[in-house]
Amino acid sequence: MASAESHPRPQGEAVTASHRTDATWGLPGDVVRRGDAEVDAGGTWWDAGDVEDVAEMLASRRSRLWQVVNPAEMAAWVFEEPAPSPVDPAPVDVDDGWGSGPDEAVHEAWAFAGWVARMVVPDATNTAGKYWILSHLTDAVPARLRLTVGVLEILGLDETGERVWLRSHAAPIVSAMDVGAVDLEDWGRRGIDMEEDGTKTLAEEKVLLSCPDLDTARWLLRQPPVVAGLRLLSCWVAAGPYSFEGRYRPEIVGRAWRASELLAGDDIDALTGGGFDRPYTGVTMTGDLPAQRSFDADAYRAGGDEHDRLCRSLIAHLSRSGSAAGSGLAGVNVDLAWRDVDGHQFIAEVKSVLAGNEVEQLRLGLGQVLDYRHRLAAHGVAATAVLLVSHCTDPAWPAICADSGVLLLTAEEEPTWPAKLDAAAGTVHG
Known part of the structure; x- marks a missing residue:
């Protein structure tokens, strides 16, 4: 397994780590404008200076690609929150009936290939066949799909979905490793291997990422530094030589593009679980509770019931607003998580407040939600933190929470939730 020490920060044409801020990925902070490009200035592992470096690096290359896209816009896009290009318009037309042919595993592999092309290839719709191709290698066993950008294979996967490999520019991943936003030990536990890539194309610093299956590859592409690395490498090689016009098969691109739509691969929610990991199922109380004199079994059950009531109240409230929440x-084992209708990620810690335990529960809840937010940020997931309690009688606590970037909600003030959640949307602290 590779380590941070075995991957020194790429020098020269690479993303730098200077002028870092304390903001997290996706924070709508100061906006830097270059031409028609805008980018949020600030990230745990990147900043506006990195965008400028990438823009200069790309602009230094004489390429016909700049007749289609702008180097500054592409530099901003490299660091934007991961989202694929729209399904429509597609690069080519495809038979709508194709999706009913392949079995589920093959269909998922094609969907993933199409989704990756739409996610990491610059202006994928207008550059297909000119700067990138998707190949279907039927002579291999099992058959394989290969995404080539410029002269470099960016993605390869078995059509069965049993193996996936990706090439990425090293700089964003190494920068994220330096600040703890990428955990290689966690990657190793998931079966992800990262090694230096020795292919000689345009002297860029590359790493080869290998995943044992599609589910792991989908998880890997939830990590913003990985998407940034893939985009940066794709921009760099797309601006270089390209000699595969004769190998372009529009029907292959069209099928993968269509598959990514049919399997909901066009939506980032397909990779991030819709803003949460699993449906909320409530708290299960065991029948046998501790019998110590200091333990109040009735209060324990009452607290569990109140916690469940609060969770279900928030879930119902969000549902009426068009958002689905889960656990x-x-x-990270947050009580509730969801995305609002504008795509902002939220997490909530829920605490029942009963007679005599208000201060204890508020302190405990604030500490827990800060813990969860920090752990998510370390994995590149930016979220607005919410603490929901039954009630709060101390007027200082809303300000105490706000000082830590946490929104305090109380059940007794439910009518105020919409305005407070709207105001907090997108505010991320770390």
Whole structure:
């Protein structure tokens, strides 16, 4: 397994780590404008200076690609929140009946290939066949799909979905490793291997990422530094030589593009679980509770019931607003997580407040939600933190929470929730 020490920060034409801020990925902070390009200035592993470096790096290359896209716009796009290009218009037309042919595993592989092309290839709709191709290698066993940008294979996967490999520019991943936003030990536990890539194309610093299956590859592409690395490498090689016009098969691109739509691969929610890991199922109370004199079994059950009531109240409220909430996010065991209708990610810690435990529950809840937010940020997931309690009698607590970037909600003030959640949307602290 590779380590941070075995991947020194790429020098020269690479993303720099200077002028870092304390903001997290996706924070709508100061906006830097270059031409028609805008980018949020600030990230745990990147900043506006990195965008400028990438823009200069790309602009230094004489390429016909700049007749289609602008180097500054592409530099901003590299660091934007991951989202694929729209399904429509597609690069080519495809038979709508194709999706009913392949079995589920093959269909998922094609969907993933189409989704990756739409996610990491610059202006994928207008550059297909001119700067990138998708190949279907039927002579291999099992058959394979290969995404080539410029002269470099960016993605390869078995059509069965049993193996997936990706090439990425090293700089964003190494920068994220330096600040703890990428955990290689966690990658190793998931079966992800990262090694230096030795292919000689345009002297860029590359890493080869290998995944044992499609589910793991989908998880990997939830990580913004990985998407940034793939985009940066794709921009760099797309601006270089390209000699595969004769190998372009529009029907292959069209099928993958269509598959990505049919399997909901066009939506980032397909990779991030719709803003949460699993549906909320409530709290299960065991029949046998501790019998110590200091333990109040009735109060324990009452607290559990109140916690469940609060969770279900928030879920119902969000549902009426068009958002679905569930439990957990990116493996972090938050009480509730959801995205609002504008795509802003939220997490909530829920605490029942009964007689005599208000201060204890508020302190405990604030600490827990800060813990969860920090752990998510370390994995590149930016979220607005909410603490929901039954009630709060101390007027200082809303300000105490606000000082830590946490929104305090109380059940007794439910009519105020919409305005407060709207005001907090997108505010991320770390």
